[in-house]
Structure formats: C-alpha cells, structure tokens
Amino acid sequence: MDLADVQGSLRGDGQAFARIVERHQPRIAARMWRFTRDHYHLEELVQEVFVEAYVNLRNFKGAGAFPHWLAAIATRVGYRFWKRQKRQASRTINLQDWDLPALARQERPDPRQAGEAIHALLGQLPPRDRLVLTLMYLEDLPLAKVAEQTGWSLTMVKVQAHRARKKLRALLEKNGLADLLEDREPPS
Amino acid sequence: MNDRELFAKLASAARWDSPPDVNVTFQVIRRVAAIRPRAVDPILGYFTVAACAAAGVVIILAVQSWLRMQDPLLALANTINTVM
Numbered sequence: 001m002d003l004a005d006v007q008g009s010l011r012g013d014g015q016a017f018a019r020i021v022e023r024h025q026p027r028i029a030a031r032m033w034r035f036t037r038d039h040y041h042l043e044e045l046v047q048e049v050f051v052e053a054y055v056n057l058r059n060f061k062g063a064g065a066f067p068h069w070l071a072a073i074a075t076r077v078g079y080r081f082w083k084r085q086k087r088q089a090s091r092t093i094n095l096q097d098w099d100l101p102a103l104a105r106q107e108r109p110d111p112r113q114a115g116e117a118i119h120a121l122l123g124q125l126p127p128r129d130r131l132v133l134t135l136m137y138l139e140d141l142p143l144a145k146v147a148e149q150t151g152w153s154l155t156m157v158k159v160q161a162h163r164a165r166k167k168l169r170a171l172l173e174k175n176g177l178a179d180l181l182e183d184r185e186p187p188s
Numbered sequence: 189m190n191d192r193e194l195f196a197k198l199a200s201a202a203r204w205d206s207p208p209d210v211n212v213t214f215q216v217i218r219r220v221a222a223i224r225p226r227a228v229d230p231i232l233g234y235f236t237v238a239a240c241a242a243a244g245v246v247i248i249l250a251v252q253s254w255l256r257m258q259d260p261l262l263a264l265a266n267t268i269n270t271v272m
Contacts, residue, residue, distance in 0.1 A: 014220070014221065017216075017217065018213055021212070021213045021216050021217070022213055025210060025211070025212060025213070026210075030206065030207055032207070033205070033206075033207035039208055042207060042208070042210060043212055047215050050212070051216060051219050051220060051223070054220045054223065055223065100198075103198065104197065104198060108201065109197070109198060109201040110201070111201050111202060111206075114199075114202040115201075115205030117198060117202075118202045119202075133195075137195060137196060137199035137200075138199050138202055138203060165192065168195060
C-alpha cells in the first residue's frame, strides 16, 4: 500500500502523498510528542517530517518498511528541533514545577504527568543524551533500532547511553530523588 | 529502586501519554505543491528554444567572420550586417 503510494507520489500524484500523510500522521505525531509538549510546535514538526519525507522520497528503495524510514526522518527532525531550542536559552523548563519524588512513589503514575515530568527532566540534558534516552526508554527501542534511527554506530549508541544515564543520575539526585535511589555506584 | 528503575518507571507511564489530535494533511500538501517542480509553459518553451537558436547562429557567424577578417570591429560589423 505504502509502496504504491510512494510510486504514485513520485509520478506527481498529489492524492497518493495525501494518503501517506493521512495514514502515518497519528504515529508521527506520537513520535514528535516526545520532542515537544507544545501543540503549535507539534503540528510544525509533523509537517516538517512529511515535507522532508517528500523531498527524499526517491531515496526510499522499498527494501525496509516505510514506517521505519519515516520514523528515522522524524528522529532527525526532532533532534534538529532540540538543537535549535538549545541555542535559544529562553526555552528552559523549570523542573521545580514537577514533584518528581511524589510522582515516582505512585504505584501507577499518571501518563500525562509522567510525560510532562520526563520531558522537563530530559530537557536539562544536551540533545544527544536526551535523544538516546528518549528512544530507549520512551519509544522502548532496542539498541540496534536506536542506531538505525539515529544513524550512529551501535558502539556509539552504547557509549552515548552510558554517558546519558550518568548525567541523568546526577540530575535525579539534584532534584530531590536521592532518597529514592538505592544501590548507588561507589564514588570514583 | 535504582536510578534506571526509577526513570524506567516514569518512562513506561509516559509511554501511554498520547498526543493531541493532529491533522496537517492540507498544510503538508500545500507545502509539497510549492516544492514540486512546475511544468514549463509550452509557449514559453518554444520562445526560449527559438531565442537560444538565434543566439547560437549569431555567435557562429561572429566567430566565422572574426576568423576570416582578424579584426573584431569589422567582424562585429559584418555579423550585424549578416544578421540584418
């Protein structure tokens, strides 16, 4: 179905690409929701993903699944968005708004609250660390898939994940979660 | 609970956090239509080909004249004369 619409789009059939957008936008919106909590930015990012997909449509060889190819584009677009935001210092999120210890103690944290809190927490990290943790924990992707989506080597993903977790640990401790953290690594 | 478990707990809850409804089909199609290369107007195409052909003839004549006369001014005059 996707392949036929891709070929139709390449022949200039606007309806074929509209069908692709209709079919995949809920999944792409869910992915981009990891990158922003703002509705306006969310729509912008989803649009950007599909426009970039259209421009690169000739590069889709049909060997892999179209949703995976699209997800890799979404990851690139989201990562670029974070890097742009990082340059705009005004966009910092205040972690004090989130009572992380209370949220973590709940048996089943509310998804919306947990999503907001995780977004605020990861927003304190550099984009590369944030990306690897988002894909591993929020998207629940195995390392090989993270490598595929980011275009990094498997070793690089492992190294990046290790560094990101170290920074995350420091961040959790800094934000009042130290009492929840047991079996800490000995100080080096 | 260690840091990984704690983060994983929050992340697994956040996984169920669904985004607001998004429908950007119209905007995407509009943006894509702006990117799509437009077909050349056939009339404009014929004029362009004719203009290029005429320019080519003038250049060839000018070069030929120049080679024969070795005087650029005379060659130019001769070319203009030929074209007129």
